[in-house]
Amino acid sequence: MSRVIYSISESKFEAGIKKRISQRTPSEVYISALLYFNVVTILAVSLAASGLSVTAFGLYLITAYCLVLINVGLEIYFKGRGDTPDVGSFIESLSILAVFFFNGTASSSASPSVVIVSVCVVTFLTLPVSVRSFSSLIVRTSLIFMVCFIYFFYMSDVIENKVNLVFPITISFIIVLLISYWLFIRHINFLHHQLELSYFKSEIERKNESLIAAEVTLKNEHALREKMIRHVGHDLRQPINTISYSLFNMDESLLTMMQLSHVDTARRSVDEANYLIEDILKISSYKNYDIESDVDIVRIQDLFDLLKREYDTIADLKSIRLTTLPCSLSVNSDFRLLTRILRNFLSNAVRHSNTQKITIGARRRVSWVDVYVIDQGVGIPKLKMDNLYIEFSENDEGISSSNFGLGISIAKSLADICNAKITILSKIGRGTSCILSLPR
Amino acid sequence: MKQLTGRASMDLYESTKNESAITRYLVKFICVDVLLTVYVYCLLRVLDIVLVGIIVGYQPTRSYLLGSGIFFVVSLIFFYMAIKNNWNRLFAYLCMALAAYFPLVTIASFFRVYFGMPEGIHVLYAESFCLVVSDILCGEALANMVFNMSIRALPAVLTVPFLYWLAIRYFQLGNPQGHSDV
Numbered sequence: 001m002s003r004v005i006y007s008i009s010e011s012k013f014e015a016g017i018k019k020r021i022s023q024r025t026p027s028e029v030y031i032s033a034l035l036y037f038n039v040v041t042i043l044a045v046s047l048a049a050s051g052l053s054v055t056a057f058g059l060y061l062i063t064a065y066c067l068v069l070i071n072v073g074l075e076i077y078f079k080g081r082g083d084t085p086d087v088g089s090f091i092e093s094l095s096i097l098a099v100f101f102f103n104g105t106a107s108s109s110a111s112p113s114v115v116i117v118s119v120c121v122v123t124f125l126t127l128p129v130s131v132r133s134f135s136s137l138i139v140r141t142s143l144i145f146m147v148c149f150i151y152f153f154y155m156s157d158v159i160e161n162k163v164n165l166v167f168p169i170t171i172s173f174i175i176v177l178l179i180s181y182w183l184f185i186r187h188i189n190f191l192h193h194q195l196e197l198s199y200f201k202s203e204i205e206r207k208n209e210s211l212i213a214a215e216v217t218l219k220n221e222h223a224l225r226e227k228m229i230r231h232v233g234h235d236l237r238q239p240i241n242t243i244s245y246s247l248f249n250m251d252e253s254l255l256t257m258m259q260l261s262h263v264d265t266a267r268r269s270v271d272e273a274n275y276l277i278e279d280i281l282k283i284s285s286y287k288n289y290d291i292e293s294d295v296d297i298v299r300i301q302d303l304f305d306l307l308k309r310e311y312d313t314i315a316d317l318k319s320i321r322l323t324t325l326p327c328s329l330s331v332n333s334d335f336r337l338l339t340r341i342l343r344n345f346l347s348n349a350v351r352h353s354n355t356q357k358i359t360i361g362a363r364r365r366v367s368w369v370d371v372y373v374i375d376q377g378v379g380i381p382k383l384k385m386d387n388l389y390i391e392f393s394e395n396d397e398g399i400s401s402s403n404f405g406l407g408i409s410i411a412k413s414l415a416d417i418c419n420a421k422i423t424i425l426s427k428i429g430r431g432t433s434c435i436l437s438l439p440r
Numbered sequence: 441m442k443q444l445t446g447r448a449s450m451d452l453y454e455s456t457k458n459e460s461a462i463t464r465y466l467v468k469f470i471c472v473d474v475l476l477t478v479y480v481y482c483l484l485r486v487l488d489i490v491l492v493g494i495i496v497g498y499q500p501t502r503s504y505l506l507g508s509g510i511f512f513v514v515s516l517i518f519f520y521m522a523i524k525n526n527w528n529r530l531f532a533y534l535c536m537a538l539a540a541y542f543p544l545v546t547i548a549s550f551f552r553v554y555f556g557m558p559e560g561i562h563v564l565y566a567e568s569f570c571l572v573v574s575d576i577l578c579g580e581a582l583a584n585m586v587f588n589m590s591i592r593a594l595p596a597v598l599t600v601p602f603l604y605w606l607a608i609r610y611f612q613l614g615n616p617q618g619h620s621d622v
Contacts, residue, residue, distance in 0.1 A: 030521070034539040041543045049583035054576050058550050065543075 013195040020191055033072045040064040233281040240277065244270045275347070293334040293417050300327040300362045300371060303338055307360060311346050315358065318350060325361035329369050331438045337414045338371075338438070341422075344411040345373035345434040354378050369438045376431040385426065411436075469519050472607040473512055479603070480596050481508040487592045499564060499588055503557075506548050507593070514544060515604065522608065533601035541597045542590060549586045553577050 304324040426432040488500040570578035
């Protein structure tokens with residue numbers, strides 16, 4: 001039994017529930033008609049048990065059945081026209097009058113227990129299908145019962161017998177009323193929950209639509225921002241390259257030591273600026289997932305040879321000994337992306353570690369290959385290790401162009417595309433190992 | 441076609457789809473209906489014998505053909521409604537049977553009482569329930585006859601819908617995927 005006694009007037013879905021109850025499908029009309037037949041029959045049989053003559057019984061039954069059928073016909077006919085007249089309800093109530101015209105005198109009283117059992121059992125069995133027409137049915141039935149009781153009370157000669165019959169009929173009716181009310185409340189609760197569900201569903205759909213619209217706006221803004229970054233980056237390159245060209249083509253023989261030192265500083269700064277613009281443009285494209293991997297068999301030794309050729313000169317300039325350990329392993333991956341990742345490792349090692357030796361090698365594991373770049377530089381502080389993959393993370397020295405953590409972040413994005421994993425191991429004063437684990 | 445709203449329009453749409461199913465399976469279902477009518481007839485006879493021994497004061501009416509005849513006609517009407525409205529669930533058939541049988545029993549009893557019944561049974565009922573014995577039984581006798589016939593019909597009411605539903609499922613009548621309004 002439902003624990004909540006639902007009150008229609010307190011619900012914001014009141015109109016919806018009333019509308020649903022009033023809109024009956026043909027099936028519901030037929031079921032309701034069957035219920036009316038049952039109630040009318042029970043009433044007629046109860047009256048017969050209390051003394052109504054067979055002729056009166058038959059005439060009452062025929063009249064009531066005809067009225068119900070007319071009501072059903074009217075409901076089917078008027079359904080959907082938006083204006084169902086209450087003619088059926090009115091002419092159904094006329095069935096009460098039939099009781100007065102078709103009465104017989106009381107002769108003997110039927111067994112009260114039989115009346116109670118029959119009325120309760122049959123009415124209860126038919127009530128599960130009656131909830132949609134509950135209120136009007138009970139009002140009419142109550143009226144009929146009340147009129148009949150009053151009639152028999154005042155018109156009968158043998159009051160005592162009538163009391164014996166009225167009491168069980170009344171008890172039966174009260175039982176039926178309570179059960180019907182319980183079923184009605186259950187049905188109203190069910191309708192209420194249905195309306196709540198549809199309300200929440202429409203709310204969810206509305207919110208989804210606004211979320212989708214917000215996502216589209218965000219994506220557009222993001223694309224616009226990325227586009228702006230690319231344009232600004234490309235536009236910045238031109239003056240930076242011009243400065244770089246001018247600085248590197250300067251005749252150093254005409255400069256003093258102090259001026260040479262300033263020029264050297266300027267060159268390094270221009271280099272850093274170039275690297276920074278490069279990194280910003282790269283990470284912009286990686287975050288847009290513009291990169292597609294082209295998987296093929298990659299010989300690790302080919303990677304090492306390429307990197308050694310690229311970084312030998314820079315390493316020599318910085319007095320760094322760059323060593324690559326020979327390797328005969330191969331992996332299935334994208335050569336281009338692996339090169340970029342290892343370039344990032346090498347760039348970081350060359351630029352930030354202040355090392356004298358950088359070693360590049362590979363080691364076979366059970367189901368993957370570790371490619372490592374090891375330097376013997378200053379190492380990375382433990383506090384900074386947690387923010388290593390976050391772009392633009394600071395270190396203790398504050399933000400400077402040489403300390404932006406874009407390189408590792410870019411490498412991680414590329415590693416995700418290749419289904420590879422990056423591990424950074426570092427110790428202050430001992431150096432850093434950047435390990436790229438590739439599936440075999 | 442009438443303009444109907446909501447579920448009412450869906451009802452008519454589904455029902456017109458199934459008109460062909462009704463005509464296609466009509467012969468098969470008449471055969472099933474005849475079998476079920478015979479089953480009901482036999483059940484009523486058996487229960488009359490059994491109930492006399494179980495219930496004190498039970499008066500058998502020995503009215504079998506009338507009840508069986510009404511069952512045959514009404515079950516054909518139900519078949520039409522079931523196919524038309526895609527009643528696929530057993531609950532629908534049980535509900536319909538329970539809802540329909542009491543009025544039908546009452547009508548059958550009325551016809552039996554009013555349009556003549558065997559002399560022996562008439563006298564038996566009149567003496568048991570009526571203060572005055574006349575050509576037409578009193579209301580109390582009619583009420584008791586209705587009650588007795590109701591009790592007698594109850595096993596049939598509870599078993600026949602299940603057989604009915606099985607028959608419809610067996611012959612794959614109607615649309616198994618269609619929705620049920622009940």
